[in-house]
Structures are given as C-alpha cells and as structure tokens.
Amino acid sequence: MDETPGLSEQYRKASPWPLFIALGVPISEIGLVFNVLPIAVGGLLLFCGCLAGMLQEAGYIDAPWRALGVMALLLGGLGGAILYVNPQVGADMTMRAYAVLASAAVIIAGVVAGTLLVPKRQQPA
Amino acid sequence: MELNAQIAVTVLMGVFLVAVATFLTRIENWRSYTPVGGGGSFIEESGYIDEEKPAGIIRWLTTVDHKDIGILYGLYGIIAFAVGGLMVTLMRFDLVTSSSLLGTSTYNALLTSHGITMLFLFGTPIIAAFANYLVPLIIGADDMAFPRINAIAFWLLPPAALLIWAGFFAKPLGLFGPAQTAWTMYTPLSLGAVGPSADAVGGAGVDLMLLGLHLSGVAATMGAINFIATIFTHRGEEVSWANLDIFSWTILTQSGLILFAFPLLGSALLMLLADRNFGTAFFLTDGGNILWQHLFWFFGHPEVYILVLPMMGIVSYVLPRFAGRKLFGFKFVVYSTLAIGVLSFGVWAHHMFATGIDPRVRASFMAVSMAIAIPSAVKTFNWITTLWNGRVRLTTPMLFCIGFISNFIIGGVTGVFLASIPIDLVLHDTYYVVGHFHYVVMGAIAFAGFAGIYYWFPLVTNRMYQASLGKAHFWLTMVGSNITFLAMILLGYGGMPRRYATYLPQFATLHQVATLGAFLLLIGQIIWLYNMVSSWFEGKRVESGDPWDLRQDNVRTVEWQWFEQKLDTQIATDGGDEEVATDGGKPADEAEAVAEERDDD
Numbered sequence: 001m002d003e004t005p006g007l008s009e010q011y012r013k014a015s016p017w018p019l020f021i022a023l024g025v026p027i028s029e030i031g032l033v034f035n036v037l038p039i040a041v042g043g044l045l046l047f048c049g050c051l052a053g054m055l056q057e058a059g060y061i062d063a064p065w066r067a068l069g070v071m072a073l074l075l076g077g078l079g080g081a082i083l084y085v086n087p088q089v090g091a092d093m094t095m096r097a098y099a100v101l102a103s104a105a106v107i108i109a110g111v112v113a114g115t116l117l118v119p120k121r122q123q124p125a
Numbered sequence: 126m127e128l129n130a131q132i133a134v135t136v137l138m139g140v141f142l143v144a145v146a147t148f149l150t151r152i153e154n155w156r157s158y159t160p161v162g163g164g165g166s167f168i169e170e171s172g173y174i175d176e177e178k179p180a181g182i183i184r185w186l187t188t189v190d191h192k193d194i195g196i197l198y199g200l201y202g203i204i205a206f207a208v209g210g211l212m213v214t215l216m217r218f219d220l221v222t223s224s225s226l227l228g229t230s231t232y233n234a235l236l237t238s239h240g241i242t243m244l245f246l247f248g249t250p251i252i253a254a255f256a257n258y259l260v261p262l263i264i265g266a267d268d269m270a271f272p273r274i275n276a277i278a279f280w281l282l283p284p285a286a287l288l289i290w291a292g293f294f295a296k297p298l299g300l301f302g303p304a305q306t307a308w309t310m311y312t313p314l315s316l317g318a319v320g321p322s323a324d325a326v327g328g329a330g331v332d333l334m335l336l337g338l339h340l341s342g343v344a345a346t347m348g349a350i351n352f353i354a355t356i357f358t359h360r361g362e363e364v365s366w367a368n369l370d371i372f373s374w375t376i377l378t379q380s381g382l383i384l385f386a387f388p389l390l391g392s393a394l395l396m397l398l399a400d401r402n403f404g405t406a407f408f409l410t411d412g413g414n415i416l417w418q419h420l421f422w423f424f425g426h427p428e429v430y431i432l433v434l435p436m437m438g439i440v441s442y443v444l445p446r447f448a449g450r451k452l453f454g455f456k457f458v459v460y461s462t463l464a465i466g467v468l469s470f471g472v473w474a475h476h477m478f479a480t481g482i483d484p485r486v487r488a489s490f491m492a493v494s495m496a497i498a499i500p501s502a503v504k505t506f507n508w509i510t511t512l513w514n515g516r517v518r519l520t521t522p523m524l525f526c527i528g529f530i531s532n533f534i535i536g537g538v539t540g541v542f543l544a545s546i547p548i549d550l551v552l553h554d555t556y557y558v559v560g561h562f563h564y565v566v567m568g569a570i571a572f573a574g575f576a577g578i579y580y581w582f583p584l585v586t587n588r589m590y591q592a593s594l595g596k597a598h599f600w601l602t603m604v605g606s607n608i609t610f611l612a613m614i615l616l617g618y619g620g621m622p623r624r625y626a627t628y629l630p631q632f633a634t635l636h637q638v639a640t641l642g643a644f645l646l647l648i649g650q651i652i653w654l655y656n657m658v659s660s661w662f663e664g665k666r667v668e669s670g671d672p673w674d675l676r677q678d679n680v681r682t683v684e685w686q687w688f689e690q691k692l693d694t695q696i697a698t699d700g701g702d703e704e705v706a707t708d709g710g711k712p713a714d715e716a717e718a719v720a721e722e723r724d725d726d
C-alpha cells in the first residue's frame with residue numbers, strides 16, 4: 001500500500017490474478033451457453049472477484065468494493081437486457097438472466113459485507 | 126435427479142471457488158513476506174529481478190514477465206503444432222486409399238480441428254512468443270506496457286484449446302462429437318439446429334469450439350492492444366520511428382490488423398452461437414449465408430496476413446545477419462508492410478468469387494487482390510537483393526529463411542492466379558487452393574518460425590542446438606513440403622475437390638505422393654523436437670555473447686547485447702541477487718536501426 005505503482009519499472013514480476021481471470025471467462029461462458037446456472041454464477045464471481053483483486057494489486061484502486069459495485073451494476077444491466085429480449089427470441093433465456101442477476105446479487109452482498117465488516121487497515125493486500 | 130445434479134454442480138462450484146480463494150490468500154501471504162523494493166524507486170534496476178518470482182510451477186502460473194510469457198507462448202504453440210501435425214498425419218494416411226479408413230465423420234472432424242489448431246492455436250501464439258520475448262528487448266522497454274493483461278491473454282489460450290478439441294475428449298465418453306464444420310464454419314451447415322443437417326456436424330462440440338475460438342480471439346486482441354501500447358509508449362530513448370527495427374514494425378502492423386479483424390470474428394461467432402442456442406435468426410434469413418461469408422472473410426483474409434507479416438519480419442531481421450549485409454531497402458520493406466496491412470482489408474471477397482455475388486463487385490476485388498501482390502513482391506525482391514553479393518553463411522536459420530523465400534514465391538504466384546476470376550472459377554474448392562495456402566502457411570510461415578527458433582535458441586536457453594540435426598530437419602522439411610504441396614497443386618489442376626475423405630481412383634497416385642511428402646515432414650519434425658529438447662537440457666553451453674559471429678560483419682543486433690550482459694552477470698555473480706555489475710555498453714557494437722540496451726541512468 002505504500003508504493004506508488006503504475007509505472008512500468010515498478011511492476012512486480014508475478015501476479016496470481018491473471019490465471020484466474022482467464023479461467024473465469026470460459027467458465028461463465030460455458031455456464032451461460034449451456035444454461036447451467038451454478039457454473040455461470042461461479043464463473044462470473046471468479047471473473048469479477050479476480051478482476052477487482054488485480055485492479056487493487058496494480059494500484060488502480062485502494063479497496064475492491066467500489067469496483068465490485070460497478071461490476072454488479074453492469075451485470076444487473078446485462079441480466080435486465082437478457083430478460084428484455086427474452087420474449088423476442090426463440091429460446092427460453094429466463095434461467096440465464098437469473099444467473100447473471102444472481103451473480104450481481106452475490107457481489108452486492110459481498111460489497112456490503114466488505115465495506116461494513118472489513119476494517120480499513122485490514123483490506124486485503 | 127435433475128435437482129440433485131444441480132445441487133452437486135453448485136457444491137462443486139462452491140468448493141472450487143473456496144479453493145481458489147484459499148490459494149490466492151496463500152500466494153498473497155507469501156508475497157507480503159518478500160519485500161517488493163518499491164521504496165527507492167529511483168534506483169533503476171539494470172537487470173531483471175528474479176528474486177521476486179516464486180519458485181517452481183507457481184512461478185510459471187503467476188508470472189507477468191514478458192520473457193516468461195514468451196516462453197509459455199512458445200511451448201503452447203509447439204504443443205499445438207504437434208497436435209495439429211498429428212491430426213493431419215492421420216488424415217494423410219487415410220488418403221492413401223480412395224476409400225476412407227477412418228470414416229468420413231472422423232476425417233471431417235480432424236480436418237476442422239487441424240485447420241483451426243494450426244491457425245489459431247499454433248500460428249498466432251508462436252508469433253506472440255517471439256514478439257513477447259523480443260520486442261521489449263529490442264526496443265529497450267522494461268516489459269510490456271500491461272504485463273498483467275499480457276498474462277491474462279496467454280492464460281485464455283489453454284482453455285481455448287481444450288474447448289476447441291472438446292469433442293475429441295467427449296466422444297469416447299459417449300457425450301458429443303467434435304465439430305465437423307471445417308475452419309470456415311459456413312452456414313447453414315454450422316447452424317446445426319435447423320435443416321436436414323441438424324447436428325450432423327458435432328452438436329455441442331460446435332458450440333464449445335465456437336466458444337474456444339472466441340476466447341482465442343479475445344486473447345489475440347488483448348495481446349495486440351498491449352503490443353501497440355508498448356511500441357508506442359515504451360520505446361527506449363534512442364529508438365525513434367526512423368530506426369525502429371523491422372520486426373517491431375511488422376508486429377505493430379499485425380497488431381493493427383488484429384485490432385480490426387478479431388473483434389469482428391468474435392462478434393460473428395457470438396451471432397452464430399446465438400443462432401444455435403438462443404433462438405436468434407442472424408444467419409437464418411435470406412442472405413444469411415452470404416452474410417456469414419462476408420463477415421468471416423472480412424476477418425479471414427486479414428488473418429492470413431496477421432500470420433505472415435510478423436514472419437516476414439523475422440526473415441527480414443534474420444536473413445541480413447547471415448548475408449553479412451544490411452537489409453536492402455529497409456524503408457521499402459516497412460512501407461510494403463504498411464501497404465499490405467491496409468490492402469488486406471480490401472480483398473476478402475476473392476474467397477467468394479464463386480458465390481454469385483455481383484460481377485462488378487467481384488471485379489474490384491480481383492483488382493485489389495492483384496494489387497496486394499505488389500508489396501509482397503517488393504519484399505521478395507528486397508530479400509533476394511540482400512543476398513546479392515553478400516557473405517552468405519548457410520546456417521540452419523539462414524536455410525530456413527531461404528526456404529521461406531522460395532516457398533513464398535510459389536505460394537504467392539499461385540495466389541495471383543487464384544485472384545483472377547476466370548481461373549478461380551475453375552480452381553475454387555479444389556486442392557489447388559489447398560496447395561496455394563499451404564505453400565504460404567507451411568512453406569513460409571512455419572519456415573520463418575523455425576528460422577526464428579533456431580536463431581534465438583541460444584538467446585533463450587544459453588545453449589546451442591545440434592547443427593547437423595538442424596540441417597537434417599531443414600532438408601526433410603523443404604523436400605517434404607514441396608512434394609506434398611506440389612502434388613496438391615497438381616491434384617487441383619486435375620479437378621480433385623478439397624475436403625473429401627474419399628476420391629476417384631485416378632487421383633490415387635498424387636494423393637499417395639502427397640502422403641509420402643507428409644511422412645518426410647513428420648520425420649523431420651520428430652528430429653527437430655528431439656534436437657530442441659535434448660539441446661535445451663544438455664546442448665553445448667554458449668560462452669560468447671555473439672554466438673553467431675555477427676560482429677565480424679558488423680551486423681549484430683541489440684538483443685545479443687542484452688544476452689552478453691546476461692552472460693557476464695551470470696559469471697560475475699553466479700546467479701546471485703546482487704545488483705548487476707555493468708559499465709556502459711561497448712561502443713563498438715552498433716547495429717543498423719537498433720537501440721542501445723536499456724540504459725542505467
């Protein structure tokens with residue numbers, strides 16, 4: 001927290017987040033395409049959580065909560081959009097929309113818990 | 126039952142997420158014990174700090190160092206090359222007889238996967254391997270502009286490969302088969318769910334393949350953004366646009382092409398996926414099939430230049446080293462690279478001459494397709510002129526560069542013929558087309574890849590490969606390629622259609638010749654793989670910072686300067702953690718159009 005990252009010379013040579021961000025994409029995509037709710041939700045949570053972790057590690061943000069809030073909003077919008085087009089397409093998309101909305105809900109719960117319960121100094125590295 | 130399965134999946138997913146979270150906290154803990162040394166940030170490091178990297182497998186899973194990621198890309202590309210190569214070996218053996226031994230659906234599945242594996246999982250990544258390792262070194266950057274994005278882009282690729290090959294794993298389990306759409310995924314065949322061909326082409330295997338392709342496209346786009354940002358903003362002080370090296374120029378152009386081509390492919394793939402799964406009708410309406418072809422080839426033709434431009438860059442970079450001269454007409458090579466980059470977006474409909482599109486449109490695409498041959502020829506003449514009166518040394522990388530030129534001429538000239546509408550109407554969808562593009566993709570692109578791998582092998586491994594095995598590899602590959610692909614061109618003249626597992630008896634001889642060539646290629650690649658692996662572990666150690674004796678012709682390039690420094694450091698500190706002991710670079714080594722090593726202020 002004491003460093004001022006952002007300049008290339010100061011990058012660390014290792015970061016655990018990219019691998020899991022990269023895993024989050026296919027997992028959520030498979031869940032959504034094949035309509036398996038738990039996989040879609042898990043993949044989206046993995047993706048968003050690790051994205052927030054990486055943003056923080058890179059020093060773009062101090063705490064993950066607000067970034068997570070924005071992602072939850074975006075997911076909410078996406079879920080809403082799916083519900084909106086649902087009647088116009090030939091397949092039933094309800095569960096897919098719910099999967100996206102459920103991920104948004106879980107993330108919001110995490111944001112609320114995080115901001116209320118985690119003391120400022122103990123925010124994850 | 127259904128509910129139980131849902132619960133089971135939910136629990137599994139939960140366990141997985143908790144495991145990931147635990148793993149992440151442990152990594153983070155491990156790191157907080159290792160001071161990061163961000164404090165005195167004005168003390169520039171003049172070497173790469175290795176002690177920040179964790180040990181063992183974790184290092185490779187978490188690295189964001191451009192050189193490590195370059196090596197990962199390289200290993201990935203080579204594995205994909207082996208998989209794609211074994212697939213085509215099976216196909217070639219199937220084609221020994223006029224009936225299909227494997228069965229037509231297996232043949233079609235192998236055909237589809239071979240093409241996609243070679244283009245998306247071997248071609249693009251192997252270029253990214255060279256670019257990641259070398260571009261920052263050559264232009265004097267500390268790393269890529271966005272190292273973490275770089276890592277994300279790489280890690281998207283292993284899942285992409287698993288998805289693309291998923292049908293092959295699922296079939297033995299009795300689930301679903303691999304996709305049989307061919308790499309062009311033309312609708313209505315690839316739509317599956319409608320029409321009489323419903324799911325005849327792989328069912329869920331097609332969906333997974335589309336997802337995998339989409340992932341690989343996202344990865345390529347992220348990489349391209351990274352290279353553009355790096356080359357624009359992270360050049361060393363001495364590196365101007367005027368003396369930027371040719372390889373970085375081609376990577377920059379290629380990244381521009383990727384930026385415009387791959388997102389379009391991604392969108393088209395998602396539209397197809399939506400048609401198959403979400404009940405949309407993008408490609409179901411009138412004109413939907415032509416729409417797909419336009420979208421696909423608007424990506425597809427630039428894609429072939431995405432693959433060939435950086436490889437031309439490698440040849441332009443390596444060939445002059447062993448000709449003992451500077452690259453002839455450097456500026457014109459750069460201009461022709463840019464010209465190809467622009468023109469490559471104006472030729473896509475030459476893949477659609479036989480679809481019945483408007484003849485006036487067709488004619489204009491024919492004109493542009495002919496025009497694109499001009500900058501390609503400019504490059505070819507520049508390479509040949511570079512050799513002229515040079516002190517040519519036939520090392521293995523040089524042999525592959527010369528092989529590249531030779532094969533590229535045949536590939537290019539056959540392409541010009543195809544670009545002519547009346548000829549294309551005869552030869553379209555025959556083996557002539559297959560011969561044409563294999564002369565380019567195997568004969569040129571893979572050859573340049575080998576040239577690069579041999580040339581930079583000492584740079585990466587500190588060891589030398591076995592030269593005699595390298596020569597054997599070259600000759601088997603050169604002879605094998607020309608036998609195989611010349612036979613295909615002749616088959617095309619005879620009217621043999623492409624993408625069939627069976628054929629009329631009169632084509633048997635040429636097919637058998639092609640298989641013989643493929644067999645030579647297989648032997649050559651086995652030799653190469655053995656050479657690489659054994660030399661990596663026990664090859665002769667390179668003692669000099671100039672393993673190619675480039676200094677005697679004054680053609681040494683900047684990455685070897687970095688290499689020399691690395692060797693010196695290893696001797697001085699014996700792999701310790703000291704600050705690197707340097708005194709300024711040696712003034713003698715000025716190479717053309719290259720920068721000094723990263724300065725320590």
Ligand code: HEM
Pocket residue numbers: 309428429430432433475476494495497498501536537538540541543544545549552553554558561562565566570
């Ligand atoms: C000299 C410039 C070139 C011209 C004028 C040219 C022209 C053509 C034409 C007209 C076709 C369509 C043939 C048909 O389907 O009837 C074609 C196919 C193809 N070309 Fe080229 N080409 C050139 C260079 C290249 C290069 C450099 C590459 C690879 C890096 C390449 C890769 C391909 C591929 C992969 C196909 C087949 C696509 C398919 O149908 O599966 N070509 N080329």
Ligand SMILES: [Cu+2]
Pocket residue numbers: 425426429472473475476
């Ligand atoms: Cu083309």
